[in-house]
Each structure stands twice: as structure tokens, then as C-alpha cells.
Amino acid sequence: MYLPLDGRGPLHGQLVRSLKDAVLGGRLPAGLRYPPSRLLAQQLDLSRNTVLAAYEQLRAEGFMQARVGSGSYVVMPGAPVQPRSEPPQRVPPQSAYARRLRRYHDHGAMPGRGVPGVLHSFQYGVPFTNPLLTSAWARALSHAAAYTPPNYPTAQGLPMLRAAVCEYLSLRRGVQARPEDVIVVTGTQQAVSLTARVLLDEGDEVAIEEPQYFAVREALQIHGARLVPVPVDREGLRTDLLPERPPRLICVTPSHQFPTGALMSLARRRALLDYACRHDCWIFEDDYDGEFRYDAQPHAALCGLDDSRRVIYTGTFSKVLFPSLRLGYIVAPPGLRDDFVSAKWVDDFGSPAIEQAALAHFLADGGFERHLRRTAKTLKQRRDALLGALRRSCGEALDIDDSNAGMHLLVWLRGRSAAQGDAFIALAQRRGLGLYSIAPYYFDPPDRAGLLLGYGALSVAEIEEAARLFAACLAEMDFPE
Template identity: 40%
Template sequence: MDQFRSSPHAPAEGAGAGRRVYDLLRAQMADGTLPAGAKAPSTRALAADLGVSRTTVTAAYEQLAAEGFLVTAVGRAARVAGAPPAAPVSRATPRRRKQPAPALSDFGRRVAGIAMPALARAKPAAIDFAYGAVASRDFPSQIWRRAYQAELLRHQHSLYYAAPEGDASLRRSLQGYLRRARGLACDAEQILVVHGSQQGIDLCARLLLDPGDAFVFEDPGYLMARRSFEAAGGQLSAVPVDTQGLDTAGLPSGMPARLAYVTPSHQFPLGGVLPVGRRMALLQWAQRQRAWIVEDDYDGEFRYGQRPIDALQSMDGDGRVIYIGTFSKALSPQLRIGYLVLPAELVPVFRQAKRLVDRHAPLLEQRVLASLIDSGAYERHVRRVRRENERRRAALLGAVERHLPGDATVAGTAAGLHVVLWLPFLRARDETALVEAALGRGVGVYPVSPLFATAAHRARHKAAGLILGYASLTPEEIDRGMRALAAVIGSLAAKAR
């Protein structure tokens, strides 16, 4: 027992004492103090020697026996297992492998090589014009809590996995809601509930693209979608965007494309609304190409002054459009619930893929959403939040007019929860300095240049541009932020001159 008395790591009784006894015995086995086949100290003697309870030592022995390091039998002393025990787990930084790690798959190598935008700052700016953010005070906490509690208390025969396509109650509720709000007629069977629009995009990329297949993409466009298609091995065919959204005159005709990704209700990020003529041209192109169209309707509920424009899929008579919707902008991006409306022929394979990825989306939240839609509470909430965001949008436009130079212009104001601010007296190369200087004054703004896929399309817009989200701010914060941004812009413009 001397080796235990002299050990500097002998555990004192208290929290974690059992783990320390376990580690001590593992270390003695690893360094040969307790060689293979040797008798282990009795639990009573070791407990007395270490000053801990016998129960603590017994629990450590049982764990070692369960892991195969000790051999125990009723009425016989425990012995160290015959096979040499593995070295104890080290908490130090692991050594570099002598041999290279096993190779990644082609998909893994593509993912590893993709440049991604930085994640949100741990400490956001005091006034953050983050696009995609919504105000926490807009979340319908009271009605959500009541509906959640009701679902939580509802008796279930057992708790088990649910259908991968989503709960039937939510899919039926969405069927009615989409007809009322988006002019989209579908069967509930065509709806697949996913973890936010990003998972829907990823499923489209994996199931519809082979490596080397071309995909049409708006330029500029939603970077996370483009990266998903590239990770699947797709080859980018960038089509420029103007004030009306995707320029369908630029759709490729000499090369086959498997799909086109579009945001027709409010083009991301420039804000154009795709007119009916271009919608028809896009659908006709997809028919000729035998291509799919992925319609991302990420904030289609928010159109100001007029009712929201019907979804592109409502015009699709050939079954080419996959519609992606989400609750991220109307409720919260943290909810992570979205949905696809699929052409009938794609339903089985998308359900199977969803099942392989994560079984199904959270069931309780799905039923809460179904309850809110069926009661009318969700649509009342959307109307209320639309009014609030219209006030914020007006505050932003007013602040730009009051505080920024007269040649600053704002695009994409008809719909959505963000705008693009163009500053013709600064150049695209000034965006980084502008963002950093604004952050130094506690204002978060975001450059438009990283969302361009090609330098040629970025060169069409020579001015510096900022994406300004306003849905998480108050009108007062928007005004203060614009005043601070105006000071930064004035300083940079003076240097440019």
C-alpha cells in the first residue's frame, strides 16, 4: 500500500473523489505498479489508506471491472486484467499523429475548402444592423407559452420517433395557410417539415445535383445556399441581378443546368421583386432544360403597401418548382423550423433523405405552430409584426435622408427586413474600412461585396454597398446608428477626396 500513501494524488473525500480513485488506479496499472495479473488492494484497506469511504472505492472498482481493467469474482480478490491496460486518458493536448489521418471523402474535402462567412460576434455591436435578426420583443411569448403548455400536457401513449415528413397537424395547417397567404395550392402530402430553410437547401443540393452539374444562381445571392450547392459538387453558373431580380435574359442556353436557385419575392440581397414576365421566362427555361427551380421565399410575408406577391410555385403548371418557406423571419431564426413544398415525384426521396439525416424536426414545436395557425393567432402576429417592421423601415429611410449625403441611395425597400445602402462617393474597396470604422463606434453594418460570386458582376456596381437589417432595432436605435454611420462615412469620403 506504500505506493498509495506516497502518491501526491491521493484523493480526499468529497465531490469527484470516486473519479480520482479511478484515475489513480488506472495510472498505477499503466506505469506497472499494478502489473497484469496482480491482486488489487482490498476495497476496505484502500479506503482507509486514502481516507475515503469504502463505497467510493467500491464504485471505482466496479467501473474498472465494467471497462475490463479489473477481473472480479464473488469471494475472491480483484485482479488486474491479463491484457495490458491502455494508458489513462490524458487531459493534455494530444500528440500529432505520426501517420496521416484517414482521407476525407470528396464531399468532405469540398466542405473543408469552402470559405464561409464568420459566425455572429459573441458580443454584438451596441446598434447592430444585422440582416436575418428579428426583435426578441416581437416574439409572441404569451400565446406561444399557452399553446406550448397545452401541447406539453396532452397525453401521449408513448414517446417515440415521428414521421420524417413532419407532423400531420402542421402540414394540414400549412396547406391552408399557404393558400391564403401565398396563393399556393398544394396537398399536405407535398409538404416536408425541415430544420429551417438551410436544411431544405442542403437536401435539394444533395438530392438534385451530381458533381459537375451546373446550377444557376443569382449574383449577388445568398452565400450559404451557393456554398451548399458547391459542397455537393455543383458548378456555378452565375446570372446577374438588376432592380427587378434575376435577369432571365442571362439564363444559360448552350449548357445544361440541373437547377436554378431564386428568391423571387424579395431578391436577396438587392431586394428586387421578380415581375410576372420574368417568372414565366424562368418557368419556360426550366421546362426546356428539364431543370428544377428552388424558390426560397425567405421573407415573403413582408411586403409593404400592397399584399404579398403570390409564390412562383403558384404559376408552375409543369411541376418544376420546389418551394422553401420558414418561420425564421416571422417568429425566430432560433426556432429552426421550415418547410418544403415538393413536386409529387420528389416526395418519397426527400422523406427518405430527411429520415436519414435527423429522423424528424422537433414534434412539440410543430404541434404548437399548428395550433397557432389553426387559431388565427399566427396570422394576427404576422400582421402586427409587419406593421412594426414598416415603422422601422420608415425610420431607416428617414434617417438616411436626414443624416447621409444626398447621393446615398437605398434599394430593396418594397419588401423584406433589410435594405441595401449604396454610397457612390465610396468604392467597393472601401467597404472593409467602413465596416471596421463603424464597429469602432458601436454600429454593426455589413458589406455587400462578399455576396457577389463573380468580379464581373460586382464591377457593374462600382459604389460601396452595405446591407442594413432593421427588424431587430427600435426607430430610436436606427436614428442613432445612422448618425454614427454618417460620421464614419464623412471621414472616409474626405480621405477619398
């Protein structure tokens, strides 16, 4: 406990004043237990008699209450005195990086946050949580905690996890990776941050999808990249619109484009790889929701077609397990591998070893594969329920971009402007339904009312009730023609 003594008068008096200041200033709140006298004497290098004398005076003045068999507790005599608070001081940004942080990122305005006070919310980005996963993961963590060495892990990641990731990618994503080329990271956000540091100087150009995931966009902008938006259609990135002056990096989500859900066609994938090879630029492949397709087998990742080693492939376990896990991976081209490992070391010395070991065992013993099968089945049921309910109740009023993948749908209010979409979102919130606009994911949003409807965290019954509320709001909305 930090208790400064002022050096004036007897030691017990100095201790009394210091403790009273801590109580009146709010550092020792009412109801908190005072330290035992012997312990406080040791901490402050005082005699125990000095502390006992101070405690006796605090009891006499009403700052302490003794409870038999429990100890002595802080009491606030009279009305509490509010601690003096200094007004926050806004200082100018202290670096170019800080200037870009303030320009591009606002914690209070991030899209996709939960809407408070609603009964149902179509919040996207919130994954399905399988109750069976909790106990399975607890067992894996318990085993890992008992057998994982307590020293620092390697910055690149535990070898057994990197090997397990390679086996999973070969089986599920068509990527033939070697453990020595895998770097374990905290997720996609760290992957894009490390990629920017390894490949980009301030002012370098990066081609990015339009629309795109805002967090990747902001990470690149804060790093100092100049972003070149390239439109997306139903076949993914428009490779025919890639810039004539080649960018240093191209960022894509080919297996399930966010937020449109588009699947990049094989012809576009080959054209993109050819472009990168001819122009000596790199591709950052975010394999977003590539595990969950409901119309056919998952498509092979772009990296699986890459013979020229231009693709930096990244995936995460946040959506398929749970976001709090904070584990993902990069498969780096061999020529960049050491740079990525060094950048990871500088960032945090390495991801948590116990969680890595638990995940490696979960992957190796088949638990992860069983979880994926159960999750895909449940998500398909929820997707089918949402599609069916929307088509039955308001099909004529909607255009639904069904991607047959992922955990959200993109829905357009037919013939309605962006402003009308905002008004509809506001009405729905007043009626207890959380809705989310697609507009924040564009550099130049279209004048259309587009909504992202996430269904991963809602049961079938909740989805049907939320869809009824959606239809009721749509019927209530008096759209001006």
C-alpha cells in the first residue's frame, strides 16, 4: 500500500494523516478492509506499535470500524469528500503516427457495435457459440497448463501448433504450407499490421476492395499507406480495374468478401495472381469465413493457386471458436518469413503459450473438426430460417445478396435511398430491433439502403421473432416516394 508520510511530528500521527487523506480522497473506499497491523508495519518499515497507535486514533475519529473475527474496515465519517479531478488536457499529437491515429480511428464511432436497449439485434461479427465448446476448451486448457513450459514461447509460435495449422489448411483450404512458414499471431488485425510494417513505407499505395472491412482499412491508413479502392461485384474484386501503376500490396477477401459476401471466381483469382507476378506486388489474403459454405464444399484459398509465392495468407480462429481466444496465423512467402518473425518478436515476443498448446491439441485430436461440423450445421439452419422469414414476410420489398456462406446476409431495401435506410434503422431501434448499415464500409457509399444482418448469435426462434419485427417496421415505415 502506498502511504506517503509527511515527516511532520510523531510517526503514528504521520500515518494517521496519510490514511485519512487516502480515505477522504477516495483511494481507500468505504467498506475496504484495512491491512493487518503487522503486514502494514512490514510494508512501511514501521514498528507494529506505531501502526496500532494510528489505528486506535482512526477508530476514535470514526474512520475505522472493527468487526470481531473479521478485521477493521474503512468508514467514511459524514459526507464523503469528492477527490479533486484535474480537467483533461488535450495535447497535440506527438508524432505522425499519432496524427494518423486521431484522423482515422474513433473508438466511439466504430461500426458494428451492439445497439443498447433492443430486444433482438442482427449484429454481425458475433459468432455462434457452441455450449459444447466451453467444456471441451476447458479440458484442453487444463491439459495445456499442466504440460506447457513456463518460459517465453518462440516468437514464431509453438511448433506443434504451426504443424497442426498446416494440416488443417491442407485438409480444409487447399493450402500446402510448411510449419517453418507459419507465424502465430493474435488475429487478422495483427496480421495486417505486421504486413504493413514488413512491406510498406509511408506513402506506398495499397489496392483494397470497395467496400471493405473498416479495421483493415484503418490499420493501413494509420500506418501511412495510400489506399486505392477497387470495386467488387458478384465475382469478387474487379481485376480489370486494378490500377495501371501497380500498388505495393493488394488486400482481398476472396473466399467470402466482406461485407458483400461475394466469392471471387477462379478466372479473377488467376488474373489477380498474374497481375501480382507481372508487377512484382504482394497480395494479402484474408480468408474471412472461408470455412463456412452452405451450397457446396469450401473453395480452395487463393494461396493454394499461388505458384509465384506472392500471397501472404492469414486466417483466424476468432470466428470459428470465440473472439476472446485471440489466435490466428500468417503463412508467409519464404522470402519474407524472417522479416515477419522479427516483426512479431518486436510486437509482443510471441502469443500466449498455454492457449497455443491447447489449440494445437484441439486441432490434433479432432475436436476442432467436430466443432466445425456442428457449427456449420447450426449456422445453415439459422441462415435458412432468416432467408425463409424475410422472403415470406417482405420479399417484394427486399433485394437479398445471398452468398451461401458466412454468418451474415446483405439486404437492400428495394428502391430506397441511404437516407431512407438510416430512418428505417432508427425506427427499428425504437421498436427494439438492432440493425446495421453497410455504408461505413465504403469509401464512397452508394445512395442505397443496405443492411448487414448477422445471424450467428441468434437462435432460430429469435431469428423468426426478429424477422417479424423487421417486417412490422417495414410496414410501419412511411417512405416518401
